[in-house]
Amino acid sequence: MEFKDYYQVLGVDPQADAKAIKTAYRKLARTYHPDVNPDPGAEDKFKEVAEAYEVLKDTERRAEYDELRRYGGARPGEGFEPPPGWESNAYGAYNGRFSEEDFSEFFSSIFGGGFRQAQGSQTSGAGMRGQDIEIEVPIFLEETVQEISKPVSYRIPVSVDGQLQYEHKTLNVKIPVGISEGERIRLKGQGTPGHGSAPAGDLYLHVRLVPHPLFDVEGHNLVITVPVAPWEAALGARVVVPTLEGKINLTIKPHSQSGQRLRVKERGLHGKSGRGDLYAVLKVVMPDYHNDKTDELWQQLSREARFDPRAEWER
Amino acid sequence: MELQVSYQELCEYDEIDEAVVLRVVEYNIAAPVTGRDVASWHFRTTDVSWIHKALRLRRDLDIDWIAVATIIDLLKQQQSLAEENRRLRQQLRRFFSE
Structure with a gap:
């Protein structure tokens, strides 16, 4: 086991006073707090910083740590073991920031007993509720228009004889109709087991709608880009357009513009206040193929139409 | 499976103090x-998640409610803008040829 230099973790001098330690902690906590920093390594860094602060902010605990540090823990490159018969007396001042799994092996080997007793005293011997777990669940748009059951697999951190292990779990979860991006489904008691007789934490499923190859989501409305030929935009047409539940015929009026949005009522996603709409956005596409005849026809059209698409620039 | 949580459940099951629930509503961190009346409030589970986030920030950063509410507000804005940005980029990709 490696000795942890908590002063180095917080970037303070071993002689630093309580105020300097608090300032250093707050600065680092602000940077690495996992609720504001999405970087994958931020949570581990925050735990390291918080663990250091947990020890150094408490006078009794800091004194014990300093004693161990003097005992030889700070020798670089050598493994660390607490002195034989070592037992911490610093029981108090634990504020419930962590569960047992969050502490390093180093911390537990020094303050383990004291930490557990402090926990017990806080919760009247009932132990501490297990931690909540949050996982992202990808949902296809097609799955939001009817109730489905979806298998969800995740890992639960459990402490077995002081060692952190992971238990794999799979649940079959009913996904309600009309679930939307960012919503969270709570499954009570499916998180980390509680300590002692305390209840388990919860499992939160964070819904992420899988990007669809054809449809974009705007609230409860869907948007589909519909490619049309120039003559379809000019003369009008009826085109077949896919929806989440089969195809429909869409009427394009004569003299339509590229970028125009056509509304198809109640073909969007289900919402609390009814069903959203489908918007078809027209995209005029030039044909790939051309020959002398088509070029001649375009020239003829050009002469007849007398159209300057950049007329606005001249104003 | 839950999409909503009652006020009572939030206080008892989630072990959140009644005064804290009133605070998070007062500062618009979560809205029923x-x-x-307070006793019949229900919160979306998404908001429950924001409440827990707010409590962690308040405890870990040792900051007051105004600071917590400001952070939560900015985090919500950032999340919403990131989502809008992703959606608009996707629409642009569909509309314009490379």
């Missing part, structure tokens, strides 16, 4: 979706 139903219920006229």
Whole structure:
């Protein structure tokens, strides 16, 4: 086991006073707090910083740590073991920031007993509720228009004889109709087991709608880009357009513009206040193929139409 | 499976102090979706998640409610803008040829 230099973790001098330690902690906590920093390594860094602060902010605990540090823990490159018969007396001042799994092996080997007793005293011997777990669940748009059951697999951190292990779990979860991006489904008691007789934490499923190859989501409305030929935009047409539940015929009026949005009522996603709409956005596409005849026809059209698409620039 | 949580459950099951629930509503960190009087309030589970986030920030950063509410507000804005940005980029990709 490696000795942890908590002063180095917080970037303070071993002689630093309580105020300097608090300032250093707050600065680092602000940077690495996992609720504001999405970087994958931020949570581990925050735990390291918080663990250091947990020890150094408490006078009794800091004194014990300093004693161990003097005992030889700070020798670089050598493994660390607490002195034989070592037992911490610093029981108090634990504020419930962590569960047992969050502490390093180093911390537990020094303050383990004291930490557990402090926990017990806080919760009247009932132990501490297990931690909540949050996982992202990808949902296809097609799955939001009817109730489905979806298998969800995740890992639960459990402490077995002081060692952190992971238990794999799979649940079959009913996904309600009309679930939307960012919503969270709570499954009570499916998180980390509680300590002692305390209840388990919860499992939160964070819904992420899988990007669809054809449809974009705007609230409860869907948007589909519909490619049309120039003559379809000019003369009008009826085109077949896919929806989440089969195809429909869409009427394009004569003299339509590229970028125009056509509304198809109640073909969007289900919402609390009814069903959203489908918007078809027209995209005029030039044909790939051309020959002398088509070029001649375009020239003829050009002469007849007398159209300057950049007329606005001249104003 | 839950999409909403009652005020009572939030206080008892989630072990959140009644005064804290009133604070998070007062500072608009979470808003009840139903219920006229406090006892009949219900919150979306998404908001429950924001409440827990707010409590962690308040405890870990040792900051007051105004600071917590400001951070939560900015985090919500950032999340919403990131989502809008992703959606608009996707629409642009569909509309314009490379």
